[in-house]
Every structure is written in C-alpha cells, then in structure tokens.
Amino acid sequence: MQVLGIFAGNKDDGITAQMLDAVLAGVTAPNTTVRVNLNDYDLAMAAPRHPNRDLGKLDELLIESDVWVIATPTYWGHESGSLKRFFDALRYRLVRIDHQGGMHPGRFKNKHYLTLTNCYQATWVNLTTPVTDATFQTVDRVLGTAGLIKLGEAVQTNTWQIKHLPEKKRRQLTKLAAKINRSQRKDDQTMKRYLELFAVVALMTLATMGIQAGLAKLWPVGGFWWTYCSFVVIFFALLATILHWLTVRLHARK
Numbered sequence: 001m002q003v004l005g006i007f008a009g010n011k012d013d014g015i016t017a018q019m020l021d022a023v024l025a026g027v028t029a030p031n032t033t034v035r036v037n038l039n040d041y042d043l044a045m046a047a048p049r050h051p052n053r054d055l056g057k058l059d060e061l062l063i064e065s066d067v068w069v070i071a072t073p074t075y076w077g078h079e080s081g082s083l084k085r086f087f088d089a090l091r092y093r094l095v096r097i098d099h100q101g102g103m104h105p106g107r108f109k110n111k112h113y114l115t116l117t118n119c120y121q122a123t124w125v126n127l128t129t130p131v132t133d134a135t136f137q138t139v140d141r142v143l144g145t146a147g148l149i150k151l152g153e154a155v156q157t158n159t160w161q162i163k164h165l166p167e168k169k170r171r172q173l174t175k176l177a178a179k180i181n182r183s184q185r186k187d188d189q190t191m192k193r194y195l196e197l198f199a200v201v202a203l204m205t206l207a208t209m210g211i212q213a214g215l216a217k218l219w220p221v222g223g224f225w226w227t228y229c230s231f232v233v234i235f236f237a238l239l240a241t242i243l244h245w246l247t248v249r250l251h252a253r254k
Helices: 014-025 053-064 081-089 123-128 133-145 167-182 190-218 224-250
Strands: 002-007 032-037 067-071 095-097 103-105 112-118 149-156
Touching: 002 014, 002 053, 014 032, 014 067, 014 112, 014 149, 014 167, 032 053, 067 133, 081 133, 103 133, 112 133, 112 167, 133 149, 149 167, 190 224
Parallel strands: 002 032, 002 067, 067 112, 112 149
Antiparallel strands: 095 103
C-alpha cells in the first residue's frame, strides 16, 4: 500500500512539514510513502488547448496511492491557498459530474485520507472558537464527495514562533499513522454507520422516555399530546446536545 503525503503550506512552514513527516515516519513496511510539495507544481486549471502536465503527474500519484495525508496550515480560518488551488484544479479528476452538474464519487472512491493542520491561536481559543474547523470541513467536503474514507485528523496550536514540533504531538501523530498501517485498501462503512445511527437513536429514545417518566412523578400530567410534545422537546434537546458534542469531538482542536 502506498501512502501519499501532500504538503500544502509555504516553503518556510516548518511545523506543517514536521507534522506531515511525523505521520509518514510512522508508516511501516510493507507500506511505502511518497511526499509531494505543492509549491513545486503548477496548479493552474487545464484547458483542452492548454494541458497541464503537472496536474497529470499529481493525478497519477493520487491513483497509485491508497492513503492521502493532507497537511495544510490554517490561514484566516481556512486552508492554505495552495490546497484550495489543488482542489480547484483537480475537480474534474476528483469527481464525476453528471449532466445536471451533480458531483459523484469517481475513480478515487474507497481510498483513505488524513488531515493535518496548525494555527497560531492558543489551544483554549481553538477549543472555544473553532479556528481550524473550516479547514477540516473543506477537506472533508471535497474528499467525501470524491468518495474517500476519513481515517482521522490532527491539529497543532500555538505555532507562533515555534521551530520544533512538540514531542507530545509527535507521539499523537505516530498513533495516527498506526491507523494507516491497519487500514484496508477498500472499506465500505455504510453498514457500520447505519448501526451507529441505530444505536444513537435507541439510546436517545431510552433517555427521553426515562426523563419523561421522571417528569411524570414531579408533574403528573397525562394524555397523548402531552406525551408526544414532551417527547419531541426532550428528544430535540438531547439531539442538539449530542450533535454539538460530536462537532467538538470529531474535529481535533488541540
């Protein structure tokens, strides 16, 4: 299995490069790694009369690689310009577009990816005001549409004027690389997601009914509409709380 590391930062962005290198160093044999720096490629969109050979080279690497590791700093709350140009230039290669303009997974379906980013902001700032969320969401939106499966993500905060990646973060990235070593070439998680959704709904229903039973002892009001309305309100409150928690939990912020 080949792992492709994609560096999408400035040439002097050492922390982004160190994060990418830490993950690639954790990839073990028989898996192999390839590292590309987007600064070395012409990311202009191709045209019928003006083909872009650099895009063709990148396209070949994407096809040959089973796992993509995207490493980009977060600038102004978003991914770097080079990563944005990379996604824009390769749009027609990443997805299949139908006659109505709808985008569907193409030849990269069922490959895997990791996302790495960093920002100057303090950890507590990123936890309370999701500075890096938009970067993760952009990568997820593009690669999810292309049919790739996400393996994980990581962020390094407090990068202002630091030269070396903290050892604690290196250990975290090594653990993240272990997911690459365990991943399969193809992986359909549809059934897993249905089971997870079923489990969440079942637990929320149980919790809602438990809260209703407790309220009935404090406020003995019965009837169909009371039961229905209270169930909807409690269920919605639990759902909103869980979705907020998942947003924080799924997107690495520290």
